[in-house]
Amino acid sequence: MDFTYKYTDGQQRFQGEVQSWLEVHLPDEVQDSSGQPVLDQTSWGVCAALREKLGAKGWLTPQEPIERGGEGLDPANATVLFEELDARGLGWLLEETAGALRAIARCDAQGDRESLATAIANGRIGCWRSQFHSIDDLDPGDWGIQVTRDADDRILDGEGIFQGRDPAPGYLWTLAVHDPECHPEQAFSAFLIPPNLDGISIHPVRRMSPDPAHRICFDQVRIPPHCLVGQEKDGWDLGRSTFLIPSATAYTSVQDQPLDDLLDYARTTTVQGVSIAAEPVRQQLLMEAYINRGIQRLFRMRDTWMRSTGTALTYHAAQTRLWEQRSALRLSEITREVMGVYALLDHRDPRAPNNGNFELQQRLALTNSSASGSDSKIIARALGLASQEPERVGSSAG
Amino acid sequence: MDLALNEVQTMLQNSAREFMEAEMPKSRVLEIDDSPSGFAVDLWEKMCGIGWAGMAVPEEYGGSGNSFTDLGVIYETMGYYACSSPHLSSAVLCSQVILEAGSQEQKQTLLPGIASGQQIFSLALTEPEYGWGADTVHLQATRHNGSFTLEGDKLFIPDANVADRLLVVARTTAGPDPEHGLSIFIVDKDAPGVSVRVQTGWIGPKVCEVNFANVSVSESNVLGPVDGAWPAIAKSLDRGTALLCAYMAGGTQKVFEMARDYSQTRIAFGVPIGTFQRVQDHVIDTLNEADAAKWSAYEALWKLDQDDPGASVSISMAKAVVSTGFPKACEASHHVHAGIGTDLEFGLTQYTKRARTLQHYLGDAIYHKARMAKLLAV
Numbered sequence: 108m109d110f111t112y113k114y115t116d117g118q119q120r121f122q123g124e125v126q127s128w129l130e131v132h133l134p135d136e137v138q139d140s141s142g143q144p145v146l147d148q149t150s151w152g153v154c155a156a157l158r159e160k161l162g163a164k165g166w167l168t169p170q171e172p173i174e175r176g177g178e179g180l181d182p183a184n185a186t187v188l189f190e191e192l193d194a195r196g197l198g199w200l201l202e203e204t205a206g207a208l209r210a211i212a213r214c215d216a217q218g219d220r221e222s223l224a225t226a227i228a229n230g231r232i233g234c235w236r237s238q239f240h241s242i243d244d245l246d247p248g249d250w251g252i253q254v255t256r257d258a259d260d261r262i263l264d265g266e267g268i269f270q271g272r273d274p275a276p277g278y279l280w281t282l283a284v285h286d287p288e289c290h291p292e293q294a295f296s297a298f299l300i301p302p303n304l305d306g307i308s309i310h311p312v313r314r315m316s317p318d319p320a321h322r323i324c325f326d327q328v329r330i331p332p333h334c335l336v337g338q339e340k341d342g343w344d345l346g347r348s349t350f351l352i353p354s355a356t357a358y359t360s361v362q363d364q365p366l367d368d369l370l371d372y373a374r375t376t377t378v379q380g381v382s383i384a385a386e387p388v389r390q391q392l393l394m395e396a397y398i399n400r401g402i403q404r405l406f407r408m409r410d411t412w413m414r415s416t417g418t419a420l421t422y423h424a425a426q427t428r429l430w431e432q433r434s435a436l437r438l439s440e441i442t443r444e445v446m447g448v449y450a451l452l453d454h455r456d457p458r459a460p461n462n463g464n465f466e467l468q469q470r471l472a473l474t475n476s477s478a479s480g481s482d483s484k485i486i487a488r489a490l491g492l493a494s495q496e497p498e499r500v501g502s503s504a505g
Numbered sequence: 506m507d508l509a510l511n512e513v514q515t516m517l518q519n520s521a522r523e524f525m526e527a528e529m530p531k532s533r534v535l536e537i538d539d540s541p542s543g544f545a546v547d548l549w550e551k552m553c554g555i556g557w558a559g560m561a562v563p564e565e566y567g568g569s570g571n572s573f574t575d576l577g578v579i580y581e582t583m584g585y586y587a588c589s590s591p592h593l594s595s596a597v598l599c600s601q602v603i604l605e606a607g608s609q610e611q612k613q614t615l616l617p618g619i620a621s622g623q624q625i626f627s628l629a630l631t632e633p634e635y636g637w638g639a640d641t642v643h644l645q646a647t648r649h650n651g652s653f654t655l656e657g658d659k660l661f662i663p664d665a666n667v668a669d670r671l672l673v674v675a676r677t678t679a680g681p682d683p684e685h686g687l688s689i690f691i692v693d694k695d696a697p698g699v700s701v702r703v704q705t706g707w708i709g710p711k712v713c714e715v716n717f718a719n720v721s722v723s724e725s726n727v728l729g730p731v732d733g734a735w736p737a738i739a740k741s742l743d744r745g746t747a748l749l750c751a752y753m754a755g756g757t758q759k760v761f762e763m764a765r766d767y768s769q770t771r772i773a774f775g776v777p778i779g780t781f782q783r784v785q786d787h788v789i790d791t792l793n794e795a796d797a798a799k800w801s802a803y804e805a806l807w808k809l810d811q812d813d814p815g816a817s818v819s820i821s822m823a824k825a826v827v828s829t830g831f832p833k834a835c836e837a838s839h840h841v842h843a844g845i846g847t848d849l850e851f852g853l854t855q856y857t858k859r860a861r862t863l864q865h866y867l868g869d870a871i872y873h874k875a876r877m878a879k880l881l882a883v
Binding site: 108109110111112113359370373374384387390391393394395397398401402405406408409411412415416422426429430483484486487490491492493 | 506507508509510511514574765768769777779780782784785786788789792793796797800801803804807808822825826871874875877878881883
């Protein structure tokens with residue numbers, strides 16, 4: 108056994124290259140933009156410029172071939188790139204791009220669509236994606252966007268929540284349901300839709316999480332044929348491919364600044380002259396959070412090792428995500444117990460410790476935990492504990 | 506990074522499983538637990554016969570000098586089958602104390618007997634003020650005319666009832682630093698003034714109260730330096746703790762598998778109970794605890810083998826994980842099994858009993874988290 112996680116010589120060389128590049132091209136304003144409540148136009152402009160630079164380098168879709176706007180990196184170096192960006196709070200740049208691109212790539216894109224893919228890969232165009240936590244949870248009867256056919260065009264009706272940081276996206280990437288009574292695998296089509304079509308209205312959504320979300324209403328929106336991605340009713344399958352996007356849990360390193368900050372806070376904050384970290388109850392809580400992070404690291408390491416040896420992951424990746432979601436929630440509880448009411452102050456309050464990042468972590472943990480039900484289902488299925496599926500009227504499932 | 510077992514470890518794992526499968530059916534576990542001593546001589550002799558008692562002892566003293574990860578593979582398997590034996594007390598804790606503290610002559614005299622299994626030792630450390638730090642040792646050893654006299658009580662001592670000899674940790678000097686002033690004494694269990702009583706309760710493996718009433722020990726039976734025994738004890742406790750974690754990880758894995766298998770086959774309302782989300786959640790909880798236990802234990806063992814400076818933190822982390830996780834997994838598994846789980850013949854309760862006993866042995870989660878905080882300078 109060997110629990111040392113280290114890059115190969117080739118990875119170390121590439122890491123040096125990435126770090127040098129980021130040193131030159133990374134503006135101070137986006138050293139860590141992931142935690143900012145809202146990216147205003149100024150800071151988004153900086154992010155957009157960085158996205159284009161990354162795109163021009165082929166690093167937004169690093170594993171795609173050069174002709175598709177990528178750099179043709181092998182998975183090992185793609186890991187290095189993601190970990191370097193993620194360490195600076197910029198992993199989302201790759202994640203936002205990858206979903207739509209993978210779907211397009213799977214359709215053997217030609218012509219217009221190929222140039223669209225290149226534009227996305229080059230960072231010139233951003234996409235918003237309709238929000239769903241897991242393809243396994245997609246219920247056609249509950250999906251808010253419906254599609255009907257009108258000659259070669261499609262008509263979209265309904266509404267959905269979309270995610271994306273680009274304030275002016277070039278496209279909306281979504282699924283739409285043909286038949287709410289149908290089995291999910293045959294119920295959906297996938298679309299890349301320009302947001303300026305007649306009948307589309309966009310409304311900001313206020314949520315706990317700083318990630319921007321938008322409610323988009325479709326009122327008899329006529330969609331030209333080229334907006335359909337793949338074949339009709341391929342949506343479930345294509346949606347599945349968008350979930351193959353890089354996810355932080357797919358990598359070995361664990362970025363957990365909030366815990367490090369909390370440990371520092373506890374070490375350096377005193378009550379009646381004594382560090383609060385020395386107080387036995389708080390000390391126990393801090394170590395519980397430390398242990399949770401340790402297990403998180405070990406689970407990621409296990410998953411990475413399994414991937415590297417070609418071992419099939421069954422429940423493992425979902426277990427890692429579930430552990431991380433639960434650990435983040437527990438950390439937010441521990442933060443409140445260790446810090447008391449100071450944990451609730453945000454970045455606008457001059458008395459907020461650590462610029463309000465503790466408060467932010469609590470909101471993020473709660474938001475990110477919303478997918479835990481899906482991960483539990485995936486684990487249960489992998490363990491051979493079949494779920495009880497609700498009866499579907501007219502289901503064509505075999 | 507390579508998380509696979511090596512060739513030797515894979516062979517050890519296979520042979521250990523084969524051995525345990527043959528020797529430790531659940532009826533046998535119950536039989537041993539129900540016996541007054543909690544000790545099966547024939548099982549111990551077979552374990553020693555295949556060399557397990559000598560694995561932590563260097564070859565020069567009659568052992569096979571295996572790595573702790575090698576031994577961890579055996580412990581994980583023993584835990585999976587809820588095997589009771591004095592192995593941890595004698596072949597690990599006491600052998601390591603002797604290795605760390607003993608003179609060359611003491612090592613040569615004592616270790617071969619431990620490595621062959623012919624001599625069983627038990628480490629008598631904990632007292633009525635139960636704890637695993639030096640500050641909880643109060644039993645007095647008074648020097649008098651070239652010998653020492655032990656007076657006091659030891660509590661919750663595993664395997665003292667079946668041991669030939671005890672390694673008794675006693676205070677020879679009192680002072681502000683609790684780690685200073687401790688010494689180790691080799692005491693025959695049948696020496697005048699020594700009495701051993703198996704403690705009662707839902708405890709497994711069994712633990713004992715050992716009373717020392719004016720017990721005389723010659724200076725030649727002092728192990729290591731007078732007043733300076735703690736470093737050797739601390740090192741040995743670390744090694745034993747890492748292996749105990751592997752044992753508890755094996756038990757947690759078994760408890761998970763029992764919950765999973767039962768939820769697949771037990772039918773309620775016409776469907777397997779595993780289709781109910783509430784049941785699935787319990788099974789997933791046991792799986793999470795099992796995997797957390799396994800990987801934290803193996804990382805600790807690996808660091809121990811590497812002589813990694815962070816080994817003690819990892820060992821305490823692993824013990825905190827298993828001390829919390831094994832009992833939690835058992836409770837979740839009981840929720841899945843409902844009434845049948847409490848049937849002693851069914852096999853789950855033997856794990857629950859071990860989880861609750863071993864949760865405290867060599868330090869509970871509270872102790873180990875406090876130790877981590879100290880080591881990490883939090």
